[in-house]
Amino acid sequence: TENTDVPIVIIGSGYGGAVSALRLCEAGKKVVMLEMGLNWEKAGIPFSNLLKPGKSSAWLKKKSIAPFMNIFSLTPFTGILDRLDFEHINIWVGRGVGGGSLVNGGMAVTPKESYFKEIFPDLDADKFYSHYFPLVREELKVNVIDEQFLKDCPYYKFTRVGEEEAHKAGFKTMRVPNVYDFKYMEKEFRNEVPRSALNTEVIYGNNYGKNSLDKTYLRKALETGNLEILDLHRVQTIQLNDDKSYTLNVQQIDTSGILVADKVFNCKKLILSAGTMGTLQLLLQSHAENNFPVHEKIGKKWGNNGNFMTGRNWVKPLSGGTGAKQSTIPVGGIDNWEDPEHPFFTEIAPLPMGMDVATALYLLINRVDKKGEVTYNKTSQSLTLNWDKSNTVKMKENAQYFIRKMNKANGGTRSHLLFNNGFGADICYHPLGGCVLGEATNEFGKLKNHENLYVLDGSLIPGTIGVNPFVTITAIAEYCIENLIKQNEFV
Numbered sequence: 001t002e003n004t005d006v007p008i009v010i011i012g013s014g015y016g017g018a019v020s021a022l023r024l025c026e027a028g029k030k031v032v033m034l035e036m037g038l039n040w041e042k043a044g045i046p047f048s049n050l051l052k053p054g055k056s057s058a059w060l061k062k063k064s065i066a067p068f069m070n071i072f073s074l075t076p077f078t079g080i081l082d083r084l085d086f087e088h089i090n091i092w093v094g095r096g097v098g099g100g101s102l103v104n105g106g107m108a109v110t111p112k113e114s115y116f117k118e119i120f121p122d123l124d125a126d127k128f129y130s131h132y133f134p135l136v137r138e139e140l141k142v143n144v145i146d147e148q149f150l151k152d153c154p155y156y157k158f159t160r161v162g163e164e165e166a167h168k169a170g171f172k173t174m175r176v177p178n179v180y181d182f183k184y185m186e187k188e189f190r191n192e193v194p195r196s197a198l199n200t201e202v203i204y205g206n207n208y209g210k211n212s213l214d215k216t217y218l219r220k221a222l223e224t225g226n227l228e229i230l231d232l233h234r235v236q237t238i239q240l241n242d243d244k245s246y247t248l249n250v251q252q253i254d255t256s257g258i259l260v261a262d263k264v265f266n267c268k269k270l271i272l273s274a275g276t277m278g279t280l281q282l283l284l285q286s287h288a289e290n291n292f293p294v295h296e297k298i299g300k301k302w303g304n305n306g307n308f309m310t311g312r313n314w315v316k317p318l319s320g321g322t323g324a325k326q327s328t329i330p331v332g333g334i335d336n337w338e339d340p341e342h343p344f345f346t347e348i349a350p351l352p353m354g355m356d357v358a359t360a361l362y363l364l365i366n367r368v369d370k371k372g373e374v375t376y377n378k379t380s381q382s383l384t385l386n387w388d389k390s391n392t393v394k395m396k397e398n399a400q401y402f403i404r405k406m407n408k409a410n411g412g413t414r415s416h417l418l419f420n421n422g423f424g425a426d427i428c429y430h431p432l433g434g435c436v437l438g439e440a441t442n443e444f445g446k447l448k449n450h451e452n453l454y455v456l457d458g459s460l461i462p463g464t465i466g467v468n469p470f471v472t473i474t475a476i477a478e479y480c481i482e483n484l485i486k487q488n489e490f491v
């Protein structure tokens, strides 16, 4: 077994990992990043689109795993989209250098200040809204669609219809910023460059246009010369050594998932950025298998960020529906957050099926009144999620209210085509919590009961943030790593 000593290891290359890597490398630290997924840029393999799921579409599975439009014969490959199936909920995550930024829809939403203050009462909200949020919007290359382009482009009929109908039903809409380069999209529309968002590319990767982390934070970090990214390296367990350093048991795999080498990494400082589910798996499994110390708060306050999918069929079927051509990048939302009875935010989502299905898809984000808990089952060697229908009662009520009001004003039916009963309570894109900032960790993400271990990813957020989460995850990571470096944690 190969045995390597390195000063700082980061596990995972999503938002938390990419921010930590850049700031540590800028401070002159040598960093090794271990990522179980593939480095797609280096591999030079193109991503597939929604209509033709291929290599990138699923993490080592024999069929594709999107919420809709699946095919059933894939050769297992280390694709970028994975689905973790629990009893009452399925959680989708990204795998690859760039983590969730490779698969996600790029919606870059800053949370409402009042809700941010409610969720993080101990953080200095002024500093976040004047400094960290603007900083991450800049680093992530967040931009907004041109209103005239939106008005004219046939690929955004679904947004125009969605907004019109929302207004008719008395809802307020909002423009949603994105990391997809809208100037690039205008060029694709004019056929000056290869198409991506206008060629049904999303969740299996975007070949062009999207500023995922490999093009922003990670690229900058690599340019310092201080970062080494080892892809297809999956950390199995962590051990705490007597001198308070860590030993990682790592498996290197090939693109068909076959073990290439068992490796051991020893590090003085360890940052867990494996995403909410990945970080919890590492901590709880290491605890169960080799007595790795974990604080009692680990696994507590888990939530689905109020994710609740629903849809409507027969939306304007006679006047052209929602459009046969659809951009994959959402730019519209309905903001009902201030309604005390039914507070929710919903994305007006595309459904680019290559034909006009006259169907509208919505991903609601709700408050999470009742949080869940993640534990580890030693027998099945997997995570258990304490989460069922009782956790989503209010979310379903909100979805029902929303669909009824939309249908009453505009016609249409609840979408039984997309979901059983018209409701997708079991679809989660935003797992959050389990290592809550200031509870399982100190105020800057250093894990309690440890001296050299930090958690910097979505698990710091207590189960809900009221909007799509990556802007918040990135901002919190910036705040934590800045302060950890200032406190000389990494000398």
Ligand code: FAD
Pocket: 011, 012, 013, 014, 015, 016, 017, 034, 035, 036, 037, 092, 093, 094, 095, 096, 097, 098, 099, 100, 101, 103, 104, 105, 106, 107, 108, 109, 203, 233, 234, 235, 236, 273, 274, 275, 276, 278, 279, 282, 429, 430, 431, 456, 457, 458, 459, 468, 469, 470, 471, 473
């Ligand atoms: P991640 O981005 O999940 O990164 C974790 C990384 O760690 C992964 O690359 C993983 O492979 C790696 N890893 C895990 N375990 C190990 C291990 N044991 N060893 C080595 N590596 C490991 N959010 C938004 O804000 N806007 C959106 O529009 C949006 N759309 C989404 C659409 C989809 C389909 C999905 C699935 C998510 C979407 N999200 C969106 C959510 C967003 O992508 C996530 O919240 C975000 O990526 C989480 O960031 P993170 O830093 O916590 O971890």
